[in-house]
Amino acid sequence: MSYDIAIVGAGIAGATVAAEIGGRARVLLLEAEDVAGYHATGRSAAFWSETYGGPGIQPLTSLSGEALRAGGFLDPLGSLHIGEAADEVRAEAFLDEFAGSGVVLERVDPRDYVAGLRPGWTVGVMEASCAYIDVAALHADALARARRAGATLVLGAALTAAERRDGRWRISTRSGDFDAAVLVDAAGAWADSVAAIAGARPIGIQPYRRTLVQLQTDPPSTPTMPHVAHLGGDFYFKPEAGGRLWLSPHDETPCDPGDAQPEEIDVAIAIDRLEQAVDWRVTAVDRKWAGLRSFAPDRLPVYGFTADAPGFFWFAGQGGFGIQTAPAAAAIGAALLLGDAPPSSIDVSRYAADRFA
Structure with a gap:
């Protein structure tokens, strides 16, 4: 041995x-x-994004993309970073943060990508390289x-x-x-x-709990919709099979290492933040779970x-x-x-x- x-x-x-x-x-x-x-x-979020984690993580992510694509582990998705008019400064800071990194980011009208955005959600940055990861x-x-x-x-x-x-x-x-x-x-x-x-x-190294929810909505999500993330870090969601939606309130609750479980309040916060951004109606919560994220x-x-x-x-x-x-x-x-x-x-x-x- x-x-x-x-x-x-x-x-x-x-x-x-x-x-x-x-x-x-x-x-x-x-x-x-x-x-x-x-x-x-x-219990992963199951997407690959070059901007996720910030500039200190981006070189690792970008280099990993070559191997992940070669292995057939990535599928096209795209990530739309959205905000209200007050988030314009955040959008510019986001673009500046990755300037010169090789990550392609483009200013867009978010309403061209997500039907049902509420009035005022006019700020959008598209990260086309984002992908599903198996x-x-x-x-x-x-x-x-x-x-x-x-x-x-x-x-x-x-x-x-x-x-x-x-x-x-x-x-x-x-x-x-x-x-x-x-x-x-x-x-x-x-x-x-x-x-x-x-x-x-x-x-x-501190573990944090992250909440995830799978929903049914009216209207249902479409497979052409990208991953969507709030520029202020309040939520992110992406389409799933069968018209379902995968949603997180982007929470980070310090916790002890263990079998993380979702809290009802975090599920409610996630749904509330979604409904503040879009006019969809949540018709069912299919699943809810929590995972651990551990940071130095x-x-x-x-x-x-x-x-x-x-x-x-x-x-x-x-x-x-x-x-x-x-x-x-x-x-x-x-x-x-x-x-x-x-x-x-x-x-x-x-x-x-x-x-x-």
């Missing part, structure tokens, strides 16, 4: 970095739940590639102890004991807890070894953009773990774990 690299967490982060490492190291994937990707990965297929593909390369996946293996002895980690889980030279913390909302167990200094203090991901715990590697803090940046993040993580050069188009230093030292 001895490995080169043990990865704690088999969600999209752990699965993709294991797949990227391939057969170049003996890899162990430890997953606390009985199914991989149960929390954040399994999260389940991407995650399954990463796990399959990791297995084919020889990685071992152990489910129900919540970490209970990790001790560094003689240059190796002695790892105890609820599914047995293991040994590895390097311990990778890809535990998402539990990243700080894993660090504490291993004797590494926690960074302050500066809201950038954390990749790399830390000096305060030899052999401990951070791969966490990927917020709500961990799936859309997964290929680039995995390439960076694997390069740093194996001693290779990371992608030259990315300034990896801005994501270094020791920036919090």
